[in-house]
């Protein structure tokens with residue numbers, strides 16, 4: 001563990017220490033605005049003050065309501081529609097396609113839009129809004145045009161949901177039973193798109209990267225867990241120290257920022273044998289890619305299901321990657337484009 005000026009905080013890499021930071025929420029708070037000695041500028045954005053940035057008791061109350069949307073049963077009931085969506089996307093994509101644009105991106109956005117009860121005729125709007133929102137958050141230096149597109153997308157999405165609140169059905173009705181204000185509800189829906197879409201898209205792309213040129217794994221559940229461990233869709237997450245504590249032999253003070261590096265914890269040799277080897281049959285696999293403790297990812301079942309269904313459909317036929325375009329960012333490798341050819345021998 002070390003203090004990194006570039007992160008403005010303590011970078012925690014051992015599995016046991018990352019796990020402690022994630023689970024001891026009374027010592028390591030998620031509420032940056034309340035506890036951070038130096039909140040980062042975008043900390044004032046209301047989108048980032050969603051569930052993920054709340055501490056108990058508020059977190060507990062809100063999570064109890066919204067988790068009804070994501071129960072294993074509710075998610076399992078989406079399996080037929082996700083399967084149909086995957087087959088339709090693959091059929092439209094043809095025998096040579098851009099995995100991100102033709103499959104991963106629409107699959108993840110349409111699934112969340114569907115979950116939120118959005119009519120299919122409005123899904124293209126959701127794709128557009130999500131693009132504007134995530135491309136604003138995805139850059140380290142957002143320019144003016146992106147900022148404007150981001151605010152415009154939030155406004156249009158807000159208008160859309162305000163209309164839905166007039167005649168609430170399904171999940172929107174469930175969410176309205178919480179004591180969230182209308183603005184908080186809209187933020188929560190936007191947060192689902194941001195949290196759920198980029199990460200699920202990345203997990204599917206990473207699964208294709210890991211599994212190309214390999215036979216279909218016997219157990220796709222284990223394989224998806226191993227992709228999550230080996231190439232996590234989330235690099236790490238922040239916490240803020242609430243009271244003096246020791247971690248990794250260092251003395252942490254209230255207000256200190258702690259960056260729990262999930263990528264590093266997932267390759268800790270004290271927990272994983274051959275941590276740098278991708279083993280699709282690895283079990284047990286206590287990776288931390290979906291977090292741990294009270295903030296454990298609400299969409300984990302959904303993301304796993306979507307990726308498993310997409311892989312099952314892809315492995316119905318021979319396939320391979322024919323083109324790969326990546327670029328390096330300050331925090332890792334960004335996959336720009338993956339071209340997949342099915343029935344490549346024909």
Ligand code: HEM
Pocket residue numbers: 022030051052053063112192195196197199200203232233234237238288289290291292294295296297298299300302303
């Ligand atoms: C929380 C990762 C997909 C919604 C989290 C956290 C992680 C994570 C690491 C915990 C953050 C923390 O403790 O600070 C991922 C990954 C995904 C994924 C790797 C896909 C591969 C999704 C999806 C949704 C979603 C599909 C929703 C549709 C959320 C929400 C939280 C969360 C609402 C906050 C939960 C809370 O604070 O109680 N996710 N996520 N995620 N995730 Fe995901």
